[in-house]
Amino acid sequence: xxxxxxxxxxxxxxxxxxxxxxxxxxxxxxxxxxxxxxxxxxxxxxxxxxxxxxxxxxxxxxxxxxxxxxxxxxxxxxxxxxxxxxxxxxxxxxxxxxxxxxxxxxxxxxxxxxxxxxxxxxxxxxxxxxxxxxxxxxxxxxxxxxxxxxxxxxxxxxxxxxxxxxxxxxxxxxxxxxxxxxxxxxxxxxxxxxxxxxxxxxxxxxxxxxxxxx
Numbered sequence: 001x002x003x004x005x006x007x008x009x010x011x012x013x014x015x016x017x018x019x020x021x022x023x024x025x026x027x028x029x030x031x032x033x034x035x036x037x038x039x040x041x042x043x044x045x046x047x048x049x050x051x052x053x054x055x056x057x058x059x060x061x062x063x064x065x066x067x068x069x070x071x072x073x074x075x076x077x078x079x080x081x082x083x084x085x086x087x088x089x090x091x092x093x094x095x096x097x098x099x100x101x102x103x104x105x106x107x108x109x110x111x112x113x114x115x116x117x118x119x120x121x122x123x124x125x126x127x128x129x130x131x132x133x134x135x136x137x138x139x140x141x142x143x144x145x146x147x148x149x150x151x152x153x154x155x156x157x158x159x160x161x162x163x164x165x166x167x168x169x170x171x172x173x174x175x176x177x178x179x180x181x182x183x184x185x186x187x188x189x190x191x192x193x194x195x196x197x198x199x200x201x202x203x204x205x206x207x208x209x210x211x212x213x214x
Contacts, residue, residue, distance in 0.1 A: 014153045024054040030153035033062075043067060044129050050156035057178075060157030062132050071133050071161055079164035081133055090136040090165040092188040101141040101191055104128040106184075110147030118202035119144070123195075132158070135186060136165050142187035142195055146172060150182045158186065168192045172199050 010021030013029045030048040032038050038045035043066030051059035061072040073079035079090050095101050103125040108116060119125035125144075134140050159177050162169035168189040171180040174196050185195055 012153060014151055026052045028052070028153050028156040030151070030156075033154060044131070046131075048153060048157050050153075050160075052156075057156070057160040060159070060161040062157050062161065064131070064133070069133050071136060073161040073164040075160050075164070077164070079136070079161055081136060083133075088137075090167070091138045092136065092165070092167060093138040093141055094188075095141050095190065098122055098191050098194055100124065102126070102128075102139070103195070104130060104135070104140055104143040106143060106145040107147045112147075112203060115146065115199060115202045118198055122198055132161065132186070135188070136161075136167065141191060142185065144172075144195065144199070145184040145186075146199070150184065152178065152182070155182060155184060158184070162186060170196070172196065 006025075006027070008021050008023035010019060010023075010026035011029075012018040012026060013031070028048075028050040033046045033048045035045070044064065045066070046062060046064040049059070049061040049063070050057060055075070058075045059073070061070065063070045068084045070082045071079070072082075081088050081090060099122065101123045103119055103123045105111070105116070105119065105125055105127050108127055128134075128140065130140055132143070135143055155177055158169045166189070167187060169177045169184065169186045170192070171177055172183040172185055173180055174193075177184060185192060185199070187195065
C-alpha cells in the first residue's frame with residue numbers, strides 16, 4: 001500500500017507501528033505473518049492486509065505466497081479463495097457431531113494442560129498448520145488460538161472474511177474478535193458455542209497470555 005495515494009488514512013504495521021489519519025479509515029499490514037516459518041524457509045508464512053472505515057472492518061486479505069493461495073473479502077461483496085489460477089467461493093465443512101470436528105490448535109505450546117486435554121477428549125484436535133483457507137474450504141471445522149496472544153495485525157483481516165464466508169470469528173469470551181485480549185475461535189459456526197463453553201470450563205478463568213510476537 002502506497003501511503004502517498006491515501007495520505008489522510010491511518011496506518012498500522014507490525015514492524016512500523018501506527019500513524020494516525022484524519023479520514024476515519026485505516027490500513028493494517030502484517031508483511032510477514034509467521035516470521036519463524038519464514039526464517040526457517042517453511043512455506044506457510046503469509047501476508048495479512050486489512051482496511052477499516054467508520055463502520056469497522058471493510059476489507060480482509062490473507063495471502064500465502066509460497067502456496068500461491070489467497071483468501072480475501074470485502075464487506076457486502078462476499079469472500080473468495082484463490083489457489084494458483086483457480087478461484088472459488090467458501091465451502092464450509094458440515095460435520096455431524098463435535099466428536100468428529102477437526103480443530104486446529106494455535107500456540108498450544110503455551111496452553112494449560114486442562115485445555116489441551118479437554119479438546120482432545122471432545123474433538124479431533126491437532127497442531128495443524130492448515131490455516132484459514134483450509135477451514136473455509138471444508139477441510140477443518142475450527143481454529144482455536146490461545147495462550148500466546150496474537151497481535152492486532154494478525155487478526156484484523158478475519159472479521160470481514162469470516163462474516164462474508166458465513167462463518168464465525170470471536171475471541172474466547174464470545175466477544176467480537178478485535179475487541180478483547182487477542183485470543184480467537186474461528187469456526188464454521190456449527191460448534192462455535194460448544195467450543196466456547198468447553199474452553200471456558202477447561203480454563204475456569206480468562207484466557208490471557210503475554211504475546212511473544214508472531
